[in-house]
Amino acid sequence: MSRFLDACYRRPTDATPVWFMRQAGRYQPEYRALRAKYDLLTMLRTPEIAVQVTLLPKALGVDALILFADILLPLVPLGLGLRFVPGKGPLLERSLRTVDDIARLQPFPIEEGLGFVLETVRGVRAAEPDLPLIGFAGAPFTLASYALEGGGSRHYQRTKTLMYAHPDAWDRLMRVLTEVTAAYLQAQVQAGAQAVQVFDSWVGALSPAMYRRAVLPHLQRLFSRLADLRVPRIYFSTGTAGWLPDLRSLDVEVISVDWRVDLDRAWAQLGGPERVAIQGNLDPLALLAPRDVLREQVHEVLRRAGGRPGHIFNLGHGILPDTDPDQVRRVVDWVHEATLAV
Amino acid sequence: MSRFLDACYRRPTDATPVWFMRQAGRYQPEYRALRAKYDLLTMLRTPEIAVQVTLLPKALGVDALILFADILLPLVPLGLGLRFVPGKGPLLERSLRTVDDIARLQPFPIEEGLGFVLETVRGVRAAEPDLPLIGFAGAPFTLASYALEGGGSRHYQRTKTLMYAHPDAWDRLMRVLTEVTAAYLQAQVQAGAQAVQVFDSWVGALSPAMYRRAVLPHLQRLFSRLADLRVPRIYFSTGTAGWLPDLRSLDVEVISVDWRVDLDRAWAQLGGPERVAIQGNLDPLALLAPRDVLREQVHEVLRRAGGRPGHIFNLGHGILPDTDPDQVRRVVDWVHEATLAV
Numbered sequence: 001m002s003r004f005l006d007a008c009y010r011r012p013t014d015a016t017p018v019w020f021m022r023q024a025g026r027y028q029p030e031y032r033a034l035r036a037k038y039d040l041l042t043m044l045r046t047p048e049i050a051v052q053v054t055l056l057p058k059a060l061g062v063d064a065l066i067l068f069a070d071i072l073l074p075l076v077p078l079g080l081g082l083r084f085v086p087g088k089g090p091l092l093e094r095s096l097r098t099v100d101d102i103a104r105l106q107p108f109p110i111e112e113g114l115g116f117v118l119e120t121v122r123g124v125r126a127a128e129p130d131l132p133l134i135g136f137a138g139a140p141f142t143l144a145s146y147a148l149e150g151g152g153s154r155h156y157q158r159t160k161t162l163m164y165a166h167p168d169a170w171d172r173l174m175r176v177l178t179e180v181t182a183a184y185l186q187a188q189v190q191a192g193a194q195a196v197q198v199f200d201s202w203v204g205a206l207s208p209a210m211y212r213r214a215v216l217p218h219l220q221r222l223f224s225r226l227a228d229l230r231v232p233r234i235y236f237s238t239g240t241a242g243w244l245p246d247l248r249s250l251d252v253e254v255i256s257v258d259w260r261v262d263l264d265r266a267w268a269q270l271g272g273p274e275r276v277a278i279q280g281n282l283d284p285l286a287l288l289a290p291r292d293v294l295r296e297q298v299h300e301v302l303r304r305a306g307g308r309p310g311h312i313f314n315l316g317h318g319i320l321p322d323t324d325p326d327q328v329r330r331v332v333d334w335v336h337e338a339t340l341a342v
Numbered sequence: 343m344s345r346f347l348d349a350c351y352r353r354p355t356d357a358t359p360v361w362f363m364r365q366a367g368r369y370q371p372e373y374r375a376l377r378a379k380y381d382l383l384t385m386l387r388t389p390e391i392a393v394q395v396t397l398l399p400k401a402l403g404v405d406a407l408i409l410f411a412d413i414l415l416p417l418v419p420l421g422l423g424l425r426f427v428p429g430k431g432p433l434l435e436r437s438l439r440t441v442d443d444i445a446r447l448q449p450f451p452i453e454e455g456l457g458f459v460l461e462t463v464r465g466v467r468a469a470e471p472d473l474p475l476i477g478f479a480g481a482p483f484t485l486a487s488y489a490l491e492g493g494g495s496r497h498y499q500r501t502k503t504l505m506y507a508h509p510d511a512w513d514r515l516m517r518v519l520t521e522v523t524a525a526y527l528q529a530q531v532q533a534g535a536q537a538v539q540v541f542d543s544w545v546g547a548l549s550p551a552m553y554r555r556a557v558l559p560h561l562q563r564l565f566s567r568l569a570d571l572r573v574p575r576i577y578f579s580t581g582t583a584g585w586l587p588d589l590r591s592l593d594v595e596v597i598s599v600d601w602r603v604d605l606d607r608a609w610a611q612l613g614g615p616e617r618v619a620i621q622g623n624l625d626p627l628a629l630l631a632p633r634d635v636l637r638e639q640v641h642e643v644l645r646r647a648g649g650r651p652g653h654i655f656n657l658g659h660g661i662l663p664d665t666d667p668d669q670v671r672r673v674v675d676w677v678h679e680a681t682l683a684v
Contacts, residue, residue, distance in 0.1 A: 155662060157627060164631030204581075207601045207625050207658075209642060239546075242583030242603035259549045261584035283549050285499060289506030300551060316549075320497060 002132050004064040008195060008232030008253045010277050010310035016302065016339040017063035018332050019134070021236075022318030024053045024068045028325055031056060040084040044070055045116050051123035054133075060325065061332040064132045064195070065124060067188070069117055071138030071199050072146055074180050077113025078105060080147055088151070095150030099169040107179045110187040117184075118191040125192035135193030137184050139200035139237075140177040140222065141215045146202075147173070156205045163214050174218045182225040189229045196226065197234040197256065201317070204239015204258075212246055223251045234279060238317055244269040252276065259283035259316030263304040277310035284315045287323045287331070294327060298334050307339060344474050346406040350537060350574030350595045352619050352652035358644065358681040359405035360674050361476070363578070364660030366395045366410045370667055373398060382426040386412055387458050393465035396475075402667065403674040406474045406537070407466060409530070411459055413480030413541050414488055416522050419455025420447060422489055430493070437492030441511040449521045452529040459526075460533040467534035477535030479526050481542035481579070482519040482564065483557045488544075489515070498547045505556050516560040524567040531571045538568065539576040539598065543659070546581015546600075554588055565593045576621060580659055586611040594618065601625035601658030605646040619652035626657045629665045629673070636669060640676045649681060 003017035025031055031053060034043060043049045053068040072090050076082050081093025096102055111118065124133050138146075145159040153159070163170045185196045203215060219235070226233050235247065236256035247255055248271050256279035257266045267278045286297040298313075305311035313335045319328065345359035367373055373395060376385060385391045395410040414432050418424050423435025438444055453460065466475050480488075487501040495501070505512045527538045545557060561577070568575050577589065578598035589597055590613050598621035599608045609620045628639040640655075647653035655677045661670065 155627060157630065157662070157664065160625070160627040161630050164628070164635045204602065208604050209639075210625070239581065239602065242608070260546065260581060262550050266584070283502070283552070285497060285502040286506070288499065288503050293506045297551075320499070322499065 002063070002194075004132050004312065005194065005232060007310060007312045008234070008277055010273060012309045014341050015336045016305070016307075016311055016313050018313035018335040019062045019064040019066065020057070020315055020319050020328060020331075021066070023057040023060070023062060023066060023328070025319060026321040027319055027323040027328075028056055040070075041082070044068070044073065047116055047119040047123050050116075050120040051127060054120065054124045055128055058128065058131065060329045061336070062131075064134055065128065066134040066197070067117070067121060067124070067136060067193065069120070069136065071136070071142065071201070073114060073117065074137070074143065074177075074184060075147060077108040078147070078176075078180070090146070090151065092147065092150045096147045096173070099166055102169045102173045105173065105176050107176055107183065110180075110183050114184060114187070118187055121188055121191035121193050132194040133192065134195045134197055134234075135185060135188030136197040136199060137181045137188075139198045139203065139235075140174045140181060140218050141203045141206075142200050143177045143181070144170075144173050145205070147177075153202075153205075156202070160205075160210075163210065167214070170214060174214070178218045178222045178225075182222055185226055186229060189231050193231070195232040195234065196229070197236055198222065200235065200237040200240075203237050208243035208246065211240070211243060216246060216249065219250055227251060232277075236279070241266070248275070254279050254312065256312075256314060257281045257316065263301055263311075264306065267305075273308040273310045277312065278305070279312040279314045281314070281316045282331070284317050284320050284323075287315075287319065287327045291327070291330065294330065295334055298331055299338060302335065302338050344405070344536075346474050346654065347536060347574065349652060349654045350576070350619050352615060354651045356683050357678045358647070358649075358653055358655050360655035360677040361404045361406040361408065362399070362657055362661050362670060362673075363408070365399040365402070365404060365408060365670070367661060368663040369661055369665040369670070370398055382412075383424070386410070386415065389458055389461040389465050392458075392462040393469060396462065396466045397470060400470065400473065402671045403678070404473075406476055407470065408476040408539070409459070409463060409466070409478060409535065411462070411478065413478070413484065413543070415456060415459065416479070416519075416526060417485065417489060419450040420489070420518075420522070432488070433493045434489065438489045438515070441508055444511045444515045447515065447518045449518055449525065452522075452525050456526060456529070460529055463530055463533035463535050474536040475534065476537045476539055476576075477527060477530030478539040478541060479523045479530075481540045481545065481577075482516045482523060482560050483545045483548075484542050485519045485523070486512075486515050487547070489519075495544075495547075498544070502547075502552075505552065509556070512556060516556070520560045520564045520567075524564055527568055528571060531573055535573070537574040537576065538571070539578055540564065542577065542579040542582075545579050550585035550588065553582070553585060558588065558591065561592055569593060574619075578621070583608070590617070596621050596654065598654075598656060599623045599658065605643055605653075606648065609647075615650040615652045619654060620647070621654040621656045623656070623658045624673070626659050626662050626665075629657075629661065629669045633669070633672065636672065637676055640673055641680060644677065644680050 232253040234254040238258040574595040576596040580600040596619040
């Protein structure tokens with residue numbers, strides 16, 4: 001059926017599938033042309049535009065599409081407000097400041113708060129029935145830290161002090177966000193998404209002990225809730241090299257690792273190809289290297305994957321804005337050429 | 343002789359030694375009183391003030407002092423200029439922009455360029471002959487990335503593109519910085535420092551493969567150069583949980599790990615207490631937790647260290663400005679009480 005979906009289930013494929021986090025984005029001239037006309041939030045909220053952007057990477061030869069959306073979108077119907085400030089990234093208008101703020105937080109009906117995303121999913125599926133579409137959402141910790149810090153953060157001081165000083169409020173916050181995330185991903189799959197990825201982009205700020213105690217149980221509940229959807233579930237995190245073996249307790253088909261680990265060693269720590277598929281893990285900066293160096297780096301990742309079923313080639317994090325689309329296309333070709341079954 | 347020095351050599355001690363990265367700094371009212379009168383660069387460059395600041399943590403009961411200095415100071419005599427901009431951190435006036443900039447870079451005589459630091463070392467030793475004094479410097483990669491980026495960085499784009507596209511220029515840059523760092527630490531020891539710590543605070547941005555190829559050989563040369571000094575050598579890095587076993591190839595007495603690893607697991611990956619001492623690894627944010635939670639976290643670190651000779655209690659990175667000095671004092675007391683030989 002599909003290289004990407006087969007690889008998620010660790011079935012043999014004719015070649016290693018490849019896609020890229022943020023493959024629809026600022027590095028593409030077609031994207032920038034749209035961005036010159038619309039602000040980012042408008043692009044995200046207008047299904048016609050979001051469908052068009054989601055489809056852009058088809059031209060690169062990727063094996064899967066990922067929805068054009070933002071992990072922070074659910075914070076809007078949660079009442080926190082969201083602005084994208086050029087040069088500063090996303091900022092919240094009303095971050096969570098008190099335990100009372102958290103007590104007032106309530107899940108919302110997905111169709112009402114995020115219906116435009118579901119509309120985009122339906123639009124992409126109608127326009128492109130052949131390439132699998134990956135839906136996604138932010139992981140509860142990553143959403144919580146944004147909701148508390150109000151934007152990006154260096155030390156996650158508000159987040160960690162809440163976790164330490166008000167464990168009950170933290171637990172409630174994580175429960176609400178887990179509930180929202182589960183419902184959001186269910187709705188995406190019902191609208192047609194054929195796989196889901198959960199992005200825990202900032203969880204590497206924690207210690208392993210904090211992760212095990214205050215994050216992992218919520219992730220376990222989240223992924224259990226997604227089990228009946230019968231689509232591959234991917235968990236992505238960065239900075240978690242110190243506790244990869246703990247991720248074995250997650251009921252997921254695929255673990256996506258960042259570039260700060262050797263892929264073979266990470267896979268072994270996660271239980272190996274007998275247990276879980278692995279996604280990754282080229283450094284996004286390698287796309288800015290000279291062509292020959294980039295090719296070496298791609299082959300290094302493939303060498304460590306060892307051609308075993310269950311490897312999905314990807315970056316260790318999202319494509320950076322200064323990336324040349326030709327380099328992305330080359331990576332797709334090299335991955336396919338190097339792994340094509342003869 | 344000294345708990346701290348003994349532990350560096352993995353000799354049994356009467357209690358686990360403890361000190362804190364950035365223990366002389368902004369969280370202290372005495373420091374802030376000085377900072378109200380002088381700008382940071384003046385404080386760093388005036389031995390009388392730097393001696394006074396270095397000695398402040400004595401009141402906390404720590405087992406070692408660390409020089410009040412900044413890892414970026416050597417960039418001044420290297421011709422790059424350095425300003426500390428309130429709210430923005432350190433910025434360079436002339437960052438390295440081209441391969442020619444790197445070709446022109448030359449080591450400098452330490453006594454000439456950084457004599458004030460050596461004067462501070464002598465001053466601290468004269469004022470406090472009993473507590474061991476740790477000298478320090480930035481690691482070559484961390485200095486190089488600052489010199490290239492011109493300040494803090496999120497993606498280390500200039501650094502990595504130089505590493506990829508101009509490996510010879512990168513190698514020259516690392517050689518000059520290794521030479522400067524070795525000479526600087528030698529001079530500190532000659533002036534009286536009784537241990538040295540090398541701070542590789544940003545090297546966790548790399549992949550393990552890049553680290554092994556473009557960083558590790560320079561660190562190996564650096565620490566070999568420091569072997570005849572006959573003082574403990576400490577290597578500190580953050581974000582390197584994915585390749586701790588590679589650090590076994592460093593000829594050092596102590597490895598200092600961040601809080602993103604379990605101390606016992608990290609120690610095992612580094613070769614265990616038979617091979618190397620370990621320093622760490624409380625999350626600096628734990629100092630902002632309620633007293634009981636902080637105590638639990640301290641005991642968790644000690645439990646993982648298992649009372650084996652060769653553990654030096656520390657944080658996983660520097661103390662944060664919002665820390666209450668009383669919390670720091672409590673940690674010192676708890677570490678000593680919990681580990682005191684009966």
